[in-house]
Amino acid sequence: MRVALVSPYSWTYPGGVTRHIEALRAELDRAGHDVRVFAPFDPDRRLTAALHRGARPQDREVPEWLTPLGPTIGWPSNGAVSNLSPFPSAVSTLRRELRAGGFDVVHLHEPVAPVVAWDALTSVEAPLVGTFHCYSESVPPHKVAALIGARRKLNRLNVQIAVSEAAAWTGRRFYGGRYRIVPNGVALPEGGVPAPRERAAGEPLRIVFVGQAVGRKGLPVLLRAFEALRGQVPAELTVIGLTQAELAPLLVEGEGVTALGRVDDAVKAAVLRDADVLCAPSLGGESFGMVLTEAFAAGTPVVASDIAGYRDVVTAGTDGVLVPRGNATALAETLRDLALDPGRVQRMAQGAAVSAERYAWPRVAEQVVTAYEDARAVPEPSTATQRVAVKLGAVPRDGLPRVGAQRLPSLEPVPERRRGALVRRGAIGLAGLMTVVGAVLAVDHIGPARIGDALVRSSPPWVLFGLALMCLSMLARAVSWHAILKAALPGARPKLADAVQGTTIGVLMSATLPARLGEPSRALIVARRLGRARDRLPVVLGTIVSQTLINVLALVILGAVMFITIGLFAGRQQALVWYALAPIGLLALVLVAPALVRSGRPTRSRWVRQGRQAIARVRSGLVVFRRPREGFVAITMQLGAWALQWVACYVLLVALGLEHKADLGAAAAILFAVNVTAVLPVTPSNVGVFQAACMAVLVGAYGVAPAQALGYGIILQAVEVACAVVMGGPALVKEGLSWREVRLRALHSAPVRLSAPKAPEPAEA
Structure with missing residues (x-):
């Protein structure tokens, strides 16, 4: 099968969606499919950093299977920064390549994001599959998207995928439609998930944080909790994603904290294997949390915020612990209790290894291929009127009755306190x-x-x-x-x-x-x-x-x-x-x-x-x-x-x-x-x-x-x-x-x- 994977996000500012696409391409390639990736690509220049709030892109080679779609601009979105291309050249390049590519399926990631995937919804004739990665309860941006035709455009999708129930909630709440849940995958080590690390008596609790210094990741909450934690038990915190210079302004004191900056997957996996727990104190806006499954693959349990996206991944008490979001005291006490109970950490590490199998890439890629086959199996409209209606997005492309947007209760109920x-x-x-x-x-x-x-x-x-x-x-x-x-x-x-x-x-x-x-x-x-x-x-x-x-x-x-x-x-x-x-x-x-x-x-x-x-x-x-x-x-x-x-x-x-x-x-x-x-x-x-x-x-x-x-x-x-x-x-x-x-x-x-x-x-x- 010849497949096009389309990303609206910059390849050189890799986030969860980019990592997902890269791993999915590799898995599909191993299965014998012919895969091409289309994504914006930012060169490492002074102007690039200026357009991305001072952040420099990663120095990445252009692989032969990637077609660059030009530069992007960093836009604040959903508590983070989305690096999207607003330039017409990206649209024209994608249209030209997709017309000439002869693809059996075009897979759009984050199809509502402007402007690359947004245009492809109506310009592509091949069967379309869309994956929704985002979880957001913010009404204004989705209402604006709906006003300018998002619901009509999304009717052009043959199959709609969501990476979690939280991401599906966002789609159902603001755009309607039917969603099949296909989670983000994780690569398991060749020899399988390693055995849990045994922590000797008196040895510090090793905590790892992986992420950026954006508000929704909750790093300041963890730093406050860690400062209190070290007052009662020995503990060490390793931060991946920030350099020491980037982390220093957020610290009241830096004792016991190590920043490794941006590291490759091999180093990250090694750090996670040596850790006792991964801490993910996000404040919201997370649809899945790939770092959680990466910790599972390293045999490491997690301590994560009790938010919608993480509740889909973590089984509380089995492979991790969920704590109230934004509550530094509860987070510190949870980490303290784990430091004093190595046996509990060991049991959750064993549960994490079992959970990792659910998200192994071969299993996830198989579900994605099934979605591709179902998209190709959607029959063509039988009459000229139906063809026009499908082309305009007036009726769903999958031929099923239309499911409209629904007023769903929030997934994040407000605690009494x-x-x-x-x-x-x-x-x-x-x-x-x-x-x-x-x-x-x-x-x-x-x-x-x-x-x-x-x-x-x-x-x-x-x-x-x-x-x-x-x-x-x-x-x-x-x-x-x-x-x-x-x-x-x-x-x-x-x-x-x-x-x-x-x-x-x-x-x-x-x-x-x-x-x-x-x-x-x-x-x-x-x-x-x-x-x-x-x-x-x-x-x-x-x-x-x-x-x-x-x-x-x-x-x-x-x-x-x-x-x-x-x-x-x-x-x-x-x-x-x-x-x-x-x-x-x-x-x-x-x-x-x-x-x-x-x-x-x-x-x-x-x-x-x-x-x-x-x-x-x-x-x-x-x-x-x-x-x-x-x-x-x-x-x-x-x-x-x-x-x-x-x-x-x-x-x-x-x-x-x-x-x-x-x-x-x-x-x-x-x-x-x-x-x-x-x-x-x-x-x-x-x-x-x-x-x-x-x-x-x-x-x-x-x-x-x-x-x-x-x-x-x-x-x-x-x-x-x-x-x-x-x-x-x-x-x-x-x-x-x-x-x-x-x-x-x-x-x-x-x-x-x-x-x-x-x-x-x-x-x-």
């Missing part, structure tokens, strides 16, 4: 949407021309002076934090440069991300610089609480200045009263919370337990208030930073010519308002809310025109963001980190606390 987090995220998202809508309505009501005029009339020298003051205030905050760090960590000897680096990077992250990710970001930066980051991080996080207490004091002082300068009963400043209540409530919470949670009595409340743990972590960070020297520096420099920001706010009032209506008291009120509203940011830099706070103060209490007040809010925030970029950008470069790397690690920064270990499971008789 995560629903609260989703509700909070939804509330923040709704608040952000309301902020954007409010900003649009405000601009429309005031008039863009008036706002633009206010911005144009601002004085650049005064704006630059305000920017300089903001930068100085950031340095003053760093000096204050340095004093707090010295008091809390006298043995670590933190340097001023450490505090400056952490402060500037933290401010940059706060200015460019929603939520308060700047705080864990700066704590991570400093903890990494002070030695054993896992031990230092809780104390460093505690020092941030000390600065927060000083900030509350600064807000109280600003509030006092605000009311003294305008008079509490002047009748124009009611809007400010509500802002004044916030820091008072925050201060009361900080003072009362320790008394509420530090009781030694046992409790079943998860919130109280977490509160007690938080108090224990931050207590060492508050030492500065018991040391007069460091305490004096911390308080004076932090309050000095606020004073510089206060003056900067006034300077920007001068820049817009508002000093006659709004004086230093107004500047204090503005600084007070924007910081109170920033306690729970709903957008990056609190855009929209920030301007609303400025307008509430200037319009409601000082009678400034709305256009000028909004213009002031825009300029003030632009200066703050510019300060964050000017100071934080060079700090990131000096630290050898990217913005994405800091963000990814900050999202998974909370230290993991493990429960007591379980007793080992008894062996079966």
Whole structure:
């Protein structure tokens, strides 16, 4: 049989689909079939890396059975990067080759992916087989595909294959059709699956991770779990797919972690054979998980996330363990329990060897060949009307009744304990949407021309002076934090440069991300610089609480200045009263919370337990208030930073010519308002809310025109963001980190606390 295998993905950026096609071709070739592969191919050039988010392609030869279809571009998709060709030359080359090839079957992989396989759905006359590799519950991309004709095009397939029930769910949910499950195959060693490795008493648990540093693979979750795991049992982690330089930014500490980079199949198989477990902590978007079956083929059990694609492969308790996705604590405890129970690991290794046989390539290739034969056996339409209907995709090519898209329940039900987090995220998202809508309505009501005029009339020298003051205030905050760090960590000897680096990077992250990710970001930066980051991080996080207490004091002082300068009963400043209540409530919470949670009595409340743990972590960070020297520096420099920001706010009032209506008291009120509203940011830099706070103060209490007040809010925030970029950008470069790397690690920064270990499971008789 002459077969064409068509891939939409770049051959030199190999992922799961490419590896599947390559192995399938080899198996079909051994069975005597004539196979040709068609796929895009990216050369290793500087432009190629620029078009693929900085990633360089692998240096691969063009085998004689591969027809290159030209270069690709890296597109973010489904939590990863899809390297697809948008170029017409790829389509024209494929059409020409398929017309001249005389193929009995054309096998399209990921037929909905643009543009190569998408075009082949309607341009190819030979029998078509389509394999769906993707699992995704994201509605927008599939709805867009359906709107532009995906369901009609997919009717042209003679046979539809899905690599798992999860992939079939995606097809049924969004496109309809009938799917036969043919899993990804795995190559078994020539001598069969090796016997399980026997781990000697006291020997470290060997863990392997295989994958890329993309969000959905969950590597930061594993790194957090591993840091906690090593605190209780000996363990080693080997990472395949990232170099040491690529992995370093994600590590709080690198002890026990080895990165091998991209390796060939022989090296990967050897590493898996020597491992005790493979860990696959993916967060979702996985349809199968070929790395799981590769571990089975090496006689290695797996610890994987309990997600749809992995549940199809792993038999929990037999060849692996499934843990809640994104739960670093559960992952660490599972690995810890396996480290303490070598017998259980051995039993699961034996189960993994049995499971590997189910996915052996000869068995899988036989099922694919059966699909080819069934595709060729589909009868031709008997009438001209039927031929036209099939050609247009109006009716299914297989001659069976059409099966439409179905509203199927999700394969990833939301755990009870995560629903609260989703509700909070939804509330923040709704608040952000309301902020954007409010900003649009405000601009429309005031008039863009008036706002633009206010911005144009601002004085650049005064704006630059305000920017300089903001930068100085950031340095003053760093000096204050340095004093707090010295008091809390006298043995670590933190340097001023450490505090400056952490402060500037933290401010940059706060200015460019929603939520308060700047705080864990700066704590991570400093903890990494002070030695054993896992031990230092809780104390460093505690020092941030000390600065927060000083900030509350600064807000109280600003509030006092605000009311003294305008008079509490002047009748124009009611809007400010509500802002004044916030820091008072925050201060009361900080003072009362320790008394509420530090009781030694046992409790079943998860919130109280977490509160007690938080108090224990931050207590060492508050030492500065018991040391007069460091305490004096911390308080004076932090309050000095606020004073510089206060003056900067006034300077920007001068820049817009508002000093006659709004004086230093107004500047204090503005600084007070924007910081109170920033306690729970709903957008990056609190855009929209920030301007609303400025307008509430200037319009409601000082009678400034709305256009000028909004213009002031825009300029003030632009200066703050510019300060964050000017100071934080060079700090990131000096630290050898990217913005994405800091963000990814900050999202998974909370230290993991493990429960007591379980007793080992008894062996079966």
